Amino acid sequence: MVAWGEYKKMKDHDTSARQLMGDSFKKKIKENLHFIKLLGQVVLVTCTQKLAQRGHREGEETDNPGNVRKILKNEIICILAVMIKTEIVNEAKEAKFFSIIVDETKDVSKTEQLSLIIRYCYKENLYESFLDFKAAFQLDANALTHEILNVLKRHEIYFKANLVGQGFDGVSVMSGRHKGVAARIKQEAPFAFYVHCHAHRLNLVLVDVIKSLPDASQFFSLLEKLYVFISGSYAHAKWIDVQKELYPNEQTRQLKRLSDTRWACRYDACKVIRDRLSAVLANLDLVKAVELIETVTVQLEEMRSDPSSFDPL
Structure with missing residues (x-):
């Protein structure tokens, strides 16, 4: 009887099962878009306001496992990161000429991290945008040069003629005139002039x-x-x-x-x-x-x- 009632309702409203499935699918898409937009707004707020996205304890027994488990998913953060990085890379490619700023710092696990910032002029505005973090397991000039150039190659940013500046601190491994990172990069990109970071100076x-x-x-x-x-x-x-x-x-x-x-x-x-x-x-x-x-x-x-x-x- 239930099946018959459903059939009569569909016939009276001139609605097929395929249409019902299509409407249900469209409704599901609309709901997912709403949730993704909401999660994106939460990520934006927590990042810009420097709010913790993880709790001190994240086990099942805790009342406050943190924002990540409560309202966020790591996949959403990764997707947004890829979208932002893609936009930065596209802007840098359109700008054509660019410079890089590189520094090293240790994370909480005492692992040396290489941070790379790209500086470019896009639509008459100057931008300094973070491009990538890379673990630096070797800190000699050859290894650091290899890591920096690999980041640019991986993002398909042409540097041999378009890299016009490089800014590092003044330690010898970075600024050495003959075998430092700056000198090695200049061999690959002859217009990449080295500037000693003014903050470090x-x-x-x-x-x-x-x-x-x-x-x-x-x-x-x-x-x-x-x-x-x-x-x-x-x-x-x-x-x-x-x-x-x-x-x-x-x-x-x-x-x-x-x-x-x-x-x-x-x-x-x-x-x-x-x-x-x-x-x-x-x-x-x-x-x-x-x-x-x-x-x-x-x-x-x-x-x-x-x-x-x-x-x-």
Whole structure:
């Protein structure tokens, strides 16, 4: 009877099963387009506002697994990334002439990452667009040159005559006149003139100024000694424990190592000390107390083995 009722309804409305399936398919497409648009808007908001897309814990038992599992899919992010990168590459090809900016940085897993930015003029506007990240397992000039040129080749960006500039930091492996990355790329692209990154040049000036001021020089020397001391296995474990005790609701922080070529490292190092000064002092007191106890323990053991060696005050 149900089937007959459905048949009568279709006949009365002059509707076939094929039409019903077509309408259902169109409705499904419309719903999917709506969901994709919504997910794209969420990705755009979280990225531009620098909101976390992942939760601290993402297991089934957690109430807040993060935005990725709640409202996003990694596939959507990958699709959007491909679309954006394709648009950047097409603009660069249409602009014809371009330059590159390359730098290295370590990610959270301590893997050296090579970041490549492409700079070009498109429709009378100047753009600096991120093009690619590449893990750099070898940091010699030949390997870095190979990775940089491979990125351009993979995106089919013609560089032999169209690459007119390259900007790196001033370390010898990048800026070496004869065997540096800049010199090797210029052999492949003769118009690719090298420019020492102005941000790094300003940083080198500031480093030299700091070294000429005794108080500032001593301060940053102390920061470096703190980093070396607390990076030790025993002191570092205590450093993490002290932070968890003093700042239970905040993520643990790491002290930053100073570098003459990483222009933001001094600011980062000072910021961690400012935000975790109580933990630094508590950690130093704790380590000092433990070392004192160990020293006393060793002396007591020596007294037990050789009482004559004890020298009363």
